[in-house]
Amino acid sequence: MERAIYLDYHATTPVDPRVSQEMFPFFQDDFGNAGSLSHGFGEKAAHAIDKSRQIVAKMIGAGSRSDVIFTSGATESNNIALQGVLKVLSKQGKSHVVSSAIEHKSVLDVLACLEDQKLIDVSYLSPDKDGCFKINAIRDALRPDTGLLSFMFVNNEIGIINPIKDIGELSRQHGLVFHCDATQAAGKLPINVDDLGVDLLSISAHKIYGPKGVGALYVRNSCRLEPIIYGGGQERGLRPGTLPVPLIVGLAKAFEVANLEMSAEAVRIRRMRDELLKGLSGGIKDIVVNGSMEQRLYNNLNISFLGVKSDTLMMNLWNDLAVSSGSACTSINWEGSYVLKAMGATSERVNSAIRFGLGRMTTDDEIAKAIPILRAAVAKLRA
Numbered sequence: 001m002e003r004a005i006y007l008d009y010h011a012t013t014p015v016d017p018r019v020s021q022e023m024f025p026f027f028q029d030d031f032g033n034a035g036s037l038s039h040g041f042g043e044k045a046a047h048a049i050d051k052s053r054q055i056v057a058k059m060i061g062a063g064s065r066s067d068v069i070f071t072s073g074a075t076e077s078n079n080i081a082l083q084g085v086l087k088v089l090s091k092q093g094k095s096h097v098v099s100s101a102i103e104h105k106s107v108l109d110v111l112a113c114l115e116d117q118k119l120i121d122v123s124y125l126s127p128d129k130d131g132c133f134k135i136n137a138i139r140d141a142l143r144p145d146t147g148l149l150s151f152m153f154v155n156n157e158i159g160i161i162n163p164i165k166d167i168g169e170l171s172r173q174h175g176l177v178f179h180c181d182a183t184q185a186a187g188k189l190p191i192n193v194d195d196l197g198v199d200l201l202s203i204s205a206h207k208i209y210g211p212k213g214v215g216a217l218y219v220r221n222s223c224r225l226e227p228i229i230y231g232g233g234q235e236r237g238l239r240p241g242t243l244p245v246p247l248i249v250g251l252a253k254a255f256e257v258a259n260l261e262m263s264a265e266a267v268r269i270r271r272m273r274d275e276l277l278k279g280l281s282g283g284i285k286d287i288v289v290n291g292s293m294e295q296r297l298y299n300n301l302n303i304s305f306l307g308v309k310s311d312t313l314m315m316n317l318w319n320d321l322a323v324s325s326g327s328a329c330t331s332i333n334w335e336g337s338y339v340l341k342a343m344g345a346t347s348e349r350v351n352s353a354i355r356f357g358l359g360r361m362t363t364d365d366e367i368a369k370a371i372p373i374l375r376a377a378v379a380k381l382r383a
């Protein structure tokens with residue numbers, strides 16, 4: 001049986017062969033511990049880490065490579081950033097946070113936990129019906145005790161791009177710290193932390209054709225974090241533990257390839273995404289696109305097939321098409337997308353939403369096949 005067509009690139013991506021090739025020597029021949037500087041094995045590993053750090057710093061416009069710390073992924077980056085900075089800010093009486101109701105759970109659950117501990121107070125802004133935020137609404141939420149803004153770059157369900165530069169400017173005007181979860185934007189949109197006014201930026205390798213289990217956190221050198229885990233002092237004491245050299249080499253290579261191919265990939269994937277939308281809206285009645293098409297990243301579509309439950313549709317598509325109804329990280333105990341709910345979508349729309357994510361390995365042929373598969377499945381379930 002042929003494999004299903006994979007259209008769930010927001011959940012994860014396959015490793016690009018150029019990336020795995022770069023990683024491979026560091027599993028066997030060059031296996032040294034980057035902390036063992038008393039011999040050549042360690043030195044070689046340390047050199048690879050240094051080079052990778054330099055690449056990642058360059059890709060995000062960081063002033064210095066020492067502003068980049070390697071983590072196990074964006075969940076850990078978000079935890080180290082938010083818990084770390086809020087431990088400091090709350091002691092300075094800056095314990096109010098402005099964030100959004102549609103952040104990833106690795107932001108929302110950290111904030112909720114710190115709220116439970118009475119360490120912070122959070123204003124969660126809801127987007128408009130198109131999933132967008134206006135800078136004035138963020139400005140209006142500021143208080144004298146506001147210390148931190150946390151807004152994602154691109155939403156993982158509806159692909160909406162937030163006005164990060166405007167938020168960064170607001171943050172600078174008010175002397176705040178700005179954390180941005182750039183997991184879905186990295187490698188797809190140009191990022192320059194200085195231009196954007198971002199102080200803390202989270203990224204993950206497995207969304208950009210790199211390996212799972214590695215990510216990075218940019219920490220502006222003026223931004224102080226208290227550690228949340230303790231150990232051997234690696235990564236400026238913020239992420240202690242022996243560095244996973246092959247994974248870090250993979251993250252850097254994935255980033256490098258993504259930046260090199262970004263503009264051509266954007267054109268190709270956008271064309272296929274628009275083709276998919278055309279094919280679905282042309283052949284299926286009563287569908288609604290969730291979120292603004294104008295503010296959306298080129299690889300995303302989120303569509304409600306009214307009258308067809310998303311889980312039933314996904315079960316029907318199982319052998320043919322890999323899609324999802326929302327974030328993979330919350331798919332256990334799924335009660336419908338909190339992102340769509342925050343946009344004020346009706347429960348019918350929430351319960352019938354499907355997220356499509358296109359990526360580097362998606363082909364025109366796959367899109368051409370996906371359209372009739374979806375048309376037939378929706379028609380069958382509606383009949």
Ligand code: PMP
Pocket residue numbers: 010011072073074075076104106152154155156181183184203204205206215327328329
């Ligand atoms: N933030 C966003 C926006 C994401 O999409 C994800 C992955 N679904 C994460 C954070 C968590 O990333 P990781 O899997 O690397 O922990």
